[in-house]
Amino acid sequence: MSSLSREFLTMIARGYGLSEEQEEVFVALYGSDGNKVKVAESLHISPKALQARMTGVYRKFSVSGKGSGKFRQLQVWLLEKQQATSGKATTASTNVDIETLVEGCRENVKTFIQQRCGTMRVLGMEQPIGIGDIYINVNILEKLTGRRRLDMADLLENFNPDDFDRFGLGQVVQKRVSGLEAVQRYNKLMVLGKPGAGKTTFLKYLAIQCIGGAFQQTCVPITITLKNFAENRGQPDLLTFILGMLTDVSHADLLTILQAGRALLLLDGLDEVREEDSSRVLLDIQTVAERYPDNQFVMTCRIAAQDYTFQQFTEVEIADFDEKQIAVFATKWFCPQHPIKAERFIAKINANKRIQELGTNPLLLTLLCLIFEEKGNFKDNRAELYEEGIELLLEKWDSSRDIERDSVYKKLSPKRKEDLLGQIAFTTFIKSEYFFKRKTLEKPISDYIQNLPDVQADPEALLVSSRKVLRSIEAQHGLLVARAQGIYSFSHLTFQEYFTARNVIFAASHNPQYLEQVLHELVVHITEKRWREVFLLAAEMLPSADYLLELMKIQVDTLLVEDEKLQKFLSWGKEKSISVDVPYRFSAVRAFCFDLSFALSLARSLDHALSLDRTLSLALDLDLSLARVLDPSLARALVRALSLDRALDQDLSLALSLDLSIDLSLSLALSLALSLALDHTRALSLALSLDFSLALSFDLALALDLNRALDRTVALTSDPELKQAVHNLKAQLSDPEDNVEVEVFKQWWQSNGKAWIKGLRTVMIKYRNIGHDWQFSDAQIEKLGQYYEANQLLLDCLNGDCYVTRKVREKIEDTLLLPISS
DSSP states (O other): OOOOOHHHHHHHHHHTTOOHHHHHHHHHHHTTTOOHHHHHHHTTOOHHHHHHHHHHHHHHTTOOSSTHHHHHHHHHHHHHHHHHHHTSOSSOOSHHHHHHHHHHHHHHHHHHHHHHHSEEOOTTOSSOEEHHHHOOOOEEESSOGGGOOOOHHHHHTTOOTTSOOGGGTTOOOSOEEEHHHHHHHOSEEEEEEOTTSSHHHHHHHHHHHHHTTSSSTTSEEEEEEHHHHHTOTTOOOHHHHHHHHOTTSOHHHHHHHHHTTOEEEEEEOGGGSOHHHHHHHHHHHHHHHHHSTTSEEEEEEETTSOOOOOTTOEEEEEOOOOHHHHHHHHHHHHTTTOHHHHHHHHHHHHHOHHHHHHTTSHHHHHHHHHHHHHHSSOOSOHHHHHHHHHHIIIIIHHHTTTOOOOSGGGGSOHHHHHHHHHHHHHHHHTTTOSSEEHHHHHHHHHHHHTTSTTOOOSHHHHHHHHHHHHHHHHHHTOSEEEEETTEEEESSHHHHHHHHHHHHHHHHHHOHHHHHHHHHHHHTTTTOGGGHHHHHHHHHHSSOOHHHHHHHHHHHHGGGTTOHHHHHHHHHHHHHHHHSOOSSOHHHHHHHHHHHHHHHHHHHHSTTHHHHHHHHHHHHOHHHHTTOOOOHHHHHHHHHHHHHHHHHOHHHHHHHHHHTSHHHHHHHTOOHHHHHHHHHHHHHHHHHHHHHHTTTOOOHHHHHHHHHHHHHHHHHOOOHHHHHHHHHHHHTSOOTTOGGGHHHHHHHHHHHHHHHHHHHHHHHHHHHSOOOOOOOOHHHHHHHHHHHHHHHHHHHHHTSSOOOOHHHHHHHHHTTTOOTTO
8 A cells, every 4th residue: 555755644734733643643644554553552552542533633634434434535535635736646757657557557457357347147047148248239319218308299199009010119219329439429428228228238348348458448447336335334435445446456556547537437326326325425426527527437327216417427328129139139149059049039039029029128138038048939928928027127136136225115015016007007008098197197106105104195295205106116127117208108018018907807806706897898998909918918817717708709799790781791601611511610611701701802892902812812822922022911911811710720721721722732632612612712803803903004914813713613623514604704714825815805804804703703602602792881891800800819818828618618619700690
């Protein structure tokens, strides 16, 4: 330890008015190695007398604190004062000297930095992982999301809860900059972020990059965990704490580096400092930043965790991961040992937008990787997956790092916190509120916490407590986040849906008599797309989903009950399914007939019938579809055409999709009746498309498809009358492959196409009971669409990870898509 000159100490002692006894102890103690026992012996006084004199010294210098911290605090100040008085650094007086000093200090702290910052280990990792092996370049938002001056209308612009990109909920569209670029741009940076956003990892990465020479290579990196500093025994000031931490760097050398502005100070976790330590820590940071302004400071804190503003610091926010960052993270996590698993993980998470939404948070993405690494897939029960993620944010993440939080909120157990979040989610979701003002949140929070012990019932005090709870939820877990000034939302729509479902189920579980009412209130939303995930999660959460599924089935059946034509349509589907001789359950055949007839009716009602025709071609003839270039609307129509069959009977949908391709029909030997029905419907759809497309341009490919469909029907059917009827229809068409006849064919079709289609319909109805022109109105088509989606939702719940008795399952499956009279 460097000593101070006795002349300087004497000058300081007399300048601060120390008594002779105080000066004697002060000069002896700070002019030597600081050993109090030796100094007491040399002065022929007791250690107790020495301590009494030093108490007076500390009072004269206004030094506060406890124990050895006061001694070191004063010592640092004296070293600085001596250097300032001499007008030069103790160990360096030229630029050459400072470069040598920095290089030596970097070498001295290298091992310390590598050990402290070179690895990370979170959650259930069996062993630490290198920062360089997993770190993903973070993006920074230079304008804080929660401080944007936007109103509700701005946030809701272009927001459609029935059909929106889930990544878009609360997504900030402002330009992002890389984390390193932000640090280079601002020499004092406050990096804010949600829990698990990667703030600590970012600081570790900066330290490793600095000590490795890839970033700020002329600076000495110094990492400080603010929680450890705040709770350090003796409550030293920040410089004293740093000096005690870096034992391989002398006090004088460190002060020289700070005065030269050659330190990279990385201060982690301001939000983790306890409330009773907060004022002292904030003052220390402010003092050091003001005393050594030329150094680089980077400090991290959770969003909404501090009201204090550092005037010199620029505040930025860590952005959520985007799809590309998720893929890079997963590749680093699983590779090089498991590259195939990395590809499967990326494919799976891209296919499930709700799970992908969770992956925008690095901590939750780590959880997803751990689960996938162990199981090779995500959990079948999504409610359990979300619950594990929420438990991680609510409880495990802070407790794993021994962090205690303050405020009224900490008096709530994790379960009670979930109950409160359930109240907030349900009251906002049921009103279609995805963004809500602070006042909207304060009411359910007040209602919930007013019965807690030690919470004042006075309205004003209750309001203050409610606001503290809201800030705690935002800061401690990030489950609620500010989207603009005074406007909040759940950080992920998935969480709002989960807590809404949880609120429904747990409210009923606390009062079984309330279950019937709650579930009846739920099923009225069965045609609303935004409630779809709530239904799926509720079915998974219930001990038995029988009653919910039965109520859903009743609600679905009543959707078309008042429309006579639609009931007639369902009766036709029932009759048709009974009439064909196939080894499949009737409900699957009804679904198949519904798909084709509904798609055909939809095609006739829309202007872009040509596109829908190509969708049918894709669904019904795979060999032709390979040559088609489709847009997303066509892909969605294909899923609509086949998904219900697949949900009911995988073998049926597989056989249909393959057998109706000529190359695979012999292999699967599908029923001749269904093959004929499929080809007839396809031929009709092609004909209709030709009819609609004449106004735009004649499509030769469609004419070729039409001829092939007719040829296939002739080839497959064993009914001579049907074979002859189709042959006669085909004979009316000229060969479209003959280029000379194209114009002739076009003219003929324009004159005779409608009559020809009518003839085709007559043949299809007479021989196969298909091809009916239902002439549904737009309102009826919309109603059929809702009915279809509701049946699909019912099946998805039935086939999800829920408990349902065999009796209820079979009853629902066997009675799907039947008219109400059945």
